[in-house]
Amino acid sequence: RMTKEDIEWLIIELLAEDNARDAADLLQELTAAGANMPVDSLLAAEVLARVQEQCEVELPTSAETARALRSVKTFAQAVWDLLPKEQSKAATA
Numbered sequence: 001r002m003t004k005e006d007i008e009w010l011i012i013e014l015l016a017e018d019n020a021r022d023a024a025d026l027l028q029e030l031t032a033a034g035a036n037m038p039v040d041s042l043l044a045a046e047v048l049a050r051v052q053e054q055c056e057v058e059l060p061t062s063a064e065t066a067r068a069l070r071s072v073k074t075f076a077q078a079v080w081d082l083l084p085k086e087q088s089k090a091a092t093a
Helices: 004-018 023-033 041-055 063-068 072-082 086-092
Strands: none
Touching (some): 004 023
């Protein structure tokens, strides 16, 4: 089961891959740019399909999703919110 941090790292790895960059270097650069790790909207759109495929979710085409793609953390949160939560429900039952 993926954690929100796993999703954040997946996004960073895919962004780095698309830009022929080292993921750790990109993480450091994004972290330096701000707490939410801002992402260029074009880059986010390029990795969106692969993140959806790997996480087996589909983000709706909406203004809210477009805003979520502006940073790694909000992108990861949007994906996380769509993941099935059976395990968390079982843990609280």
